[in-house]
Amino acid sequence: MLATTLTLSLPPWVRDMDLPAPLAHLTDRMEFVLDLAMRNVDRGTGGPFAAAVFEQDSGRLISVGVNRVVPENTSLAHAEVLAIGLAQSTLRTYDLGGPSRPRLQLVSSSQMCAMCLGAVVWSGVGEVAYSTTSGDVIATLGFDEGPTPPDYSHQLALRGISVVAGVMRDQGLEVLRCYVTSGGIVYNAHH
Amino acid sequence: MLATTLTLSLPPWVRDMDLPAPLAHLTDRMEFVLDLAMRNVDRGTGGPFAAAVFEQDSGRLISVGVNRVVPENTSLAHAEVLAIGLAQSTLRTYDLGGPSRPRLQLVSSSQMCAMCLGAVVWSGVGEVAYSTTSGDVIATLGFDEGPTPPDYSHQLALRGISVVAGVMRDQGLEVLRCYVTSGGIVYNAHH
Numbered sequence: 604m605l606a607t608t609l610t611l612s613l614p615p616w617v618r619d620m621d622l623p624a625p626l627a628h629l630t631d632r633m634e635f636v637l638d639l640a641m642r643n644v645d646r647g648t649g650g651p652f653a654a655a656v657f658e659q660d661s662g663r664l665i666s667v668g669v670n671r672v673v674p675e676n677t678s679l680a681h682a683e684v685l686a687i688g689l690a691q692s693t694l695r696t697y698d699l700g701g702p703s704r705p706r707l708q709l710v711s712s713s714q715m716c717a718m719c720l721g722a723v724v725w726s727g728v729g730e731v732a733y734s735t736t737s738g739d740v741i742a743t744l745g746f747d748e749g750p751t752p753p754d755y756s757h758q759l760a761l762r763g764i765s766v767v768a769g770v771m772r773d774q775g776l777e778v779l780r781c782y783v784t785s786g787g788i789v790y791n792a793h794h
Numbered sequence: 795m796l797a798t799t800l801t802l803s804l805p806p807w808v809r810d811m812d813l814p815a816p817l818a819h820l821t822d823r824m825e826f827v828l829d830l831a832m833r834n835v836d837r838g839t840g841g842p843f844a845a846a847v848f849e850q851d852s853g854r855l856i857s858v859g860v861n862r863v864v865p866e867n868t869s870l871a872h873a874e875v876l877a878i879g880l881a882q883s884t885l886r887t888y889d890l891g892g893p894s895r896p897r898l899q900l901v902s903s904s905q906m907c908a909m910c911l912g913a914v915v916w917s918g919v920g921e922v923a924y925s926t927t928s929g930d931v932i933a934t935l936g937f938d939e940g941p942t943p944p945d946y947s948h949q950l951a952l953r954g955i956s957v958v959a960g961v962m963r964d965q966g967l968e969v970l971r972c973y974v975t976s977g978g979i980v981y982n983a984h985h
Contacts, residue, residue: 609879613798677882678916688800691868721909724940725869750949758941
């Protein structure tokens, strides 16, 4: 019989987290996200990446995601994919940018790979902010970031999505380095 | 409390389908996939897109996916995402191209959008075959296909993934036109 249900789960420690009060500043939001990424490394529950969806103005947290590729056995389980999917299921909409909704912001520990860039475009978020760049990820970990377009930020701008790059990059780099030190798996599917 | 589990489901009629014997020829595989896409339109269970993962040599079917964006309330639920995720959960691996595995082929009713192109690259499939092009999808439905790179097929070739384009394109176009006639929703998240 064919499988008909796909389930992607965050690690159990996410359920036990204290939720932050609304975070007014982007640096506070990024600190929260980098802490998630570092916990994911420390606890061995996935790759060194995390993301969260916030209401842009109020700073209210809607959803979080961490990389779960190896533990969940699927290459789809990037942090941004989980954060977007869980925001959409929480708000019961396939379009986070629908009319009469507050503008939402995706805060991610690293720049989106090709898959997550596409996922962001369909998601309806109005802004993305990230810490380390794809160049940092490639240089530190050797992950391939996939076939992104050369005019990456312009492609987002064309669709009304603004980008804030390099937020707390030194702290973001520290998370990637800790993953290397911990001996974490670097998976690249092309052989 | 934060949501921690994301579930994506295929429509109930997929469970009741008779599974095909191994399909030796690509046209037979595409006919099967286009039939899935047409059923998804006819039954009103999602967008006019379907995909399936086959063992390339034997033609054994591993998984299927159909577009479930509107019914499942998530922009992630493209046919290719479901087919890839369900193949990986069925075979219990995040890398469908791992050593000692038969080469797998993704057969899709339409060319992959930006998100699904990235998903294919991480999935480990060795070949993709599609019917209608992104140009067909844009011309017929007005869907934005997202920020794909200008050297699309080359980016796949660089990663060892071969591409067969335009398989049974006339029949593929017919599925897209039926969706238009049925008054199906065309969602584009950029406002």
